[in-house]
């Protein structure tokens with residue numbers, strides 16, 4: 001089996017259990033570290049379940065269509081435009097989706113893509129059909145800025161779906177980032193692949209990761225053609241993480257229309273699973289080079305997000321924020337088993 005830097009250690013928590021006559025109780029905690037991503041996390045052996053679906057109407061009440069800058073009555077008046085050298089129309093349009101500059105940019109090129117004029121699309125209605133135009137307009141934009149030769153080398157498509165994931169508006173929208181330099185985490189992935197290739201027994205990290213996971217049969221959710229879907233060994237979120245890797249695709253422009261359909265289909269299956277398990281929020285990123293780079297196969301991550309009721313407690317805490325470790329009460333191997341039937 002190919003070497004992949006997954007590290008695991010076991011530690012045990014002990015206490016006298018108040019719910020069992022103060023008898024001794026032991027909890028096994030798995031400390032995991034992924035050398036590729038640099039993510040450290042602690043897998044707890046009990047399965048976290050969300051007992052009920054959050055009430056979307058509460059969001060709708062606080063954020064009605066009439067106040068939404070992405071809904072049609074305000075859209076033209078309140079959303080930024082591109083200068084004519086980038087887009088003569090001011091905005092990119094693909095079917096029902098529009099893309100325009102972010103009014104609060106994080107980078108030289110940071111855009112917002114509104115999926116459609118629909119103010120709210122519940123997670124179970126995030127189908128290939130409702131997502132297609134949104135992702136397509138991001139690609140149209142990447143093609144345009146590649147044409148302009150601005151020296152952009154890396155890009156990403158990002159999604160904060162709903163407020164628990166940092167979504168400031170419930171109206172579904174993606175964000176793109178393109179830059180001469182990769183983001184910090186993308187740089188980590190690239191450096192890991194470079195180091196891996198330079199090691200004695202070398203090879204392509206992404207190819208070997210897929211082979212490793214396929215042979216291990218623990219976190220390998222499915223291969224849907226070009227894309228391999230994995231439950232991450234060391235998740236970046238409390239509710240686990242789903243990864244997708246596009247085999248041998250070393251630039252965003254290598255992806256065919258069929259690849260996008262395959263991607264949207266896989267996402268939609270994942271959303272069906274999450275919806276049935278009472279999730280209604282997630283972060284998603286698709287990372288890609290804009291000029292071919294064998295150290296970064298096009299790939300992405302999806303992290304389900306949630307609030308803990310009754311207080312609406314955040315799923316981020318000091319452990320993640322200030323110790324760079326994630327407490328994960330979802331066992332990745334179990335998450336994989338639960339997702340597999342959705343891809344069958």
Ligand SMILES: [Zn+2]
Pocket residue numbers: 065068069070071118119120171
């Ligand atoms: Zn809206």
